[in-house]
Amino acid sequence: MPFRHLAAIAALAVLLAGCQQRPSPEQEAAALDAFAVVEEVFQHPRCSNCHIPGDQPLQFDAQTPHAMHVVRGPEGKGAPGLPCSACHGEANSPASYGAHAPPGAPHWQLPPPDQKMDWIGVPASELCAMIKDPSRTGGKDLAAMHTHVAEDALVLWGWEPGGERVPVPVPHDTFVAAFKTWMDAGAPCPAG
Ligand code: HEC
Ligand code: HEC
Numbered sequence: 001m002p003f004r005h006l007a008a009i010a011a012l013a014v015l016l017a018g019c020q021q022r023p024s025p026e027q028e029a030a031a032l033d034a035f036a037v038v039e040e041v042f043q044h045p046r047c048s049n050c051h052i053p054g055d056q057p058l059q060f061d062a063q064t065p066h067a068m069h070v071v072r073g074p075e076g077k078g079a080p081g082l083p084c085s086a087c088h089g090e091a092n093s094p095a096s097y098g099a100h101a102p103p104g105a106p107h108w109q110l111p112p113p114d115q116k117m118d119w120i121g122v123p124a125s126e127l128c129a130m131i132k133d134p135s136r137t138g139g140k141d142l143a144a145m146h147t148h149v150a151e152d153a154l155v156l157w158g159w160e161p162g163g164e165r166v167p168v169p170v171p172h173d174t175f176v177a178a179f180k181t182w183m184d185a186g187a188p189c190p191a192g
Contacts, residue, residue: 023185031185037170037178039124042131044168046158048120050110057110061166063120076110084109092162099164105157111138128189142183150176 023031041047049058055072056065071079078084088108093101111117115138119127130136131145140148149155158168168175182188 027185028188031182031188032190034178034181041168041170041175042119046161046168051117051119053118072110076112103162106153124190125192132187146179149179
């Protein structure tokens, strides 16, 4: 094959690769559907009880302020005199301690005050913009966020919350796959 044909094929390949980065309307619609799944999980009480704008974690599905005046503190680990770790361990309390014993998971705490990641109650468009902005998520890009939702201990706790707490209803692997579908289609945000 003459060289100029090869060059033309190579140019075409570059062009096609460029086109692929632009999602088709079908891909974009599928991505927005996938984002709705992401939103449902992020805003479920098992997640959003810690992802709050205020400084007091929330409790229960009713999302009432945490008892005992527990607060975020300078690093998200609670007040110096009453850290989260005083009550929350690396795992849920044994069932024999009763339904209202503290749940637990490694590094149980709130996000730090300068990176609150407060996605409770925000509209989908705002939640989407926040997730995509590394300056608001501790420097994490979308690939790092994807790893976090797939592997982080506090995230996984949402599916085994202990006591009588209701787990996140969307299966974990469905949620992680939805995050990837959305991310791979260029992470489009819903309007409004
Ligand atoms: C006990 C409090 C707590 C719960 C419950 C919790 N998170 Fe988080 N989340 C944090 C903290 C603290 C951080 C900050 C990073 C870190 O310390 O891991 C964070 C960070 C994140 C991040 C940003 C990535 C990063 O590394 O900073 C995502 C995404 C996230 N959480 C999703 C979730 C989802 C989804 C759920 C529910 C299935 C959830 N979180 C439940 C406390 C919580
Ligand atoms: C004095 C003990 C104590 C301290 C300190 C404490 N907690 Fe708790 N926490 C509990 C108990 C007990 C429960 C369970 C309440 C129940 O189920 O009735 C709980 C429940 C929670 C829940 C509710 C989970 C859900 O989805 O319903 C979150 C979130 C939480 N704590 C976060 C924190 C964070 C973050 C800190 C530190 C900033 C902290 N807690 C400090 C005792 C404590």
